[in-house]
Amino acid sequence: MPKANNLELQGGTYHVRLDVPRDVRDSFGGRRILSQSLRTGVHKEALDRRLPILAAWKAQIKAAREGRALPESWKEDVSAAIDQVDQWTQQAKRARIGEDGTAMPTPDPEDLRKAMEDPKLVAVLTSLIERRRSEPMGMIKLEDDLAALGKQFIEHQISSSHRLSAQQSQELETLVKDPASYKARSPITRVRLASFRTYRLEHHVALKTVNQQESKLLNLSEHLQTTGTKLDFDSVSAWLQGMKLSSKTKQQYLLAGSQFWQWAMTHEPQWRQTFKGHVNPFEKHTLPTLKGKAKLDAKRKAFTVEEVGTLYKAAKEQNLGALPDLILLGGYTGARIEELCQLRKEHLITVDGVTMFDIVDSKTVAGIRQVPVHPNLTALVDRLSESSTDGYLVPTGSNNKYGIRSDALSKAFGRLKTTLGFDRTRVFHSIRATVITSLVRADVPDRLIKELVGHETGTVTFDVYSNGSSPKQKFDAIAKLPTIPTD
Incomplete structure (x- = not known):
């Protein structure tokens, strides 16, 4: 029994002590008494120091009595445990009739000790063994009896050590009877x-x-x-x-x-x-x-220069805002649609006497580049720069949650090209393919084409060590693009 006020003087130092109620001793490792030094020999100080310790102990006792909340994975754990019992039972039955099987797991010594200390469990086991021993195939049936006991034990352990709602109790009972009824919770939470x-x-x-x-x-x-x-x-x-x-x-x-x-x-x-x-x-x-012709048919295709002109004129006739200008910008640069929509007035730069678009943001490192303004774009670029109200060359009310300015214009282009009879293999990006095709047919070197459209050359010499072609070389290449019909 603890002393008065839960204090006990030991060798001149006070200790706080508390009896552990019998019904919760398992939760405290079987301890009967909790004791802790207060590190003082002064009675008044000991009285104060004991209070938070006693409060913590009593809270632990209350929690042990009320039971812990079920862990998030309890259904999966119970289902796995019941399934394991069934596997062990099948292995034991095979062993009874002399079949080779997987070796049975060794029981946990502590669990075995606790089980053998339970007189009710020992009595039940003894009765089962005696009854089955005299029956035909009795030892086989005994394995089923032991499996049933094991499942009851699992259910009892869960219900006695955790706080279950009425619904959880019903779910536990169902799981024990039919573990296959549990649908595994996705680990991708x-x-x-x-x-x-x-x-x-x-x-x-x-x-x-x-x-x-x-x-x-x-x-x-x-x-x-x-x-x-x-x-x-x-x-x-x-x-x-x-x-x-x-x-x-x-x-x-x-x-x-x-x-x-x-x-x-x-x-x-x-x-x-x-x-x-x-x-x-x-x-x-x-x-x-896809292979062969099917792969070729599904591949995105380039527009012809004439088709780019048709798209421009249709966009102009339908008064589709900035879309006609965007089509021309794409047709004379080969730039991606979002690269064009992100261009600002300060991105019009002059290097060695050549006016260029300074593309400072792209989906790839190679995409960050400078592209000369084609002679046929000069008037358009001047107009866009002068009329800009927000600093961007291409006006658009689109600015979705990802900061993509081209979203609305891209959708408008999709609707336009569909009305003109172009299928899913033709998109705004196809204008980029038009430009590349034109540069190839104008005998522009492969390396220079990649610099202009923002592709890596694939060689250390050019991608790592070279500063690239000169502005004049780039301008001469861009100037070879054919004129897009706009009349």
Whole structure:
């Protein structure tokens, strides 16, 4: 029994002591008394110091009595435990009839000791063994009895050590009877996706890319949750097969999954533990590929110079805002649509007497470049510069959540080219192909073409060591582009 005021003087130092109620001793490692030195021999100080310690102990006792809240993975844990009991039972039955099987796991010594100290359990086991021993195939039936006891024990352990709602109690009972009824919770949780998002944004991955890949991962997570399947190669393969998408798009889904997997294996300890020894389930998938004529037919195609003129005139006739000017800018530079929409007045520079577009932001490093203003663009560029109200050469009311200014103009172009009879293989980017084709046919060197349109040459000599062609060389090349018919 603890002393008065839960204090006891030991060798001139006071200790605070508290009896542990019998019903919660297991939660305290079997201890009967909690004791802690107060490091003082002064009674008044000991009275004050004991209070927070006693309060903490009593809170722990209350929590032990009320039971802990179920962990997030409790259904998965119970299902796995019941499934393991069934596997052990089958192994034991095979051993009873002399079949070779997987060796049975060795019971935990502490669990075995506690079980043998329970007189009720010992009595039940003894009764079962005696009853089954006298029956035909009794020892086989005994294994089923032991399995039933094991499942009851699991259910009792969960219900006695945790705080369960009425619904959770019903779910626990159902799981114990039928573990297959549990549909595995997807490991691709919103919490993990939020951490993945933060990590990628901190590493300067574009917000649009982050959002698109997160959407793909949520799609996979929903598939795993709905089907109740685990995250493995087969479930990913089934997920892909269920989507009516092109192989190219499916490859983007696999890329999103693979990047998430690599991040989780590096930064998520629980993920590493769960998937230890597993291969990346997003790798080595074989997707259908187009070949021969089918591949050629699906490939994006260049417009002819005459078709670019047709697009310009139609955009002009339909009064589609800045779109006619944008088409001409694309047709005389080969620049990407967003590169053109990001051009500002200060990006019109003069280098060695040549007026150039200074493209300071692009999707690639090679895309950051300087492109001469074609002679046929001079008047247009002067007009756009003089009329600009916000500093941008191309006026547009579009500025979506990713800061993309070309969004509305790109959609307007899509509608325009469709009305003119062009199929999905022709897009604004096809004008870029028109320019490249024209430069090739004008005998402009391959290296110079790549400099103008923002492609790497693929050689260390030019990509690393060379400062590139001179402004005059670039101007002479651009000037070879044929005139786009606008009348």
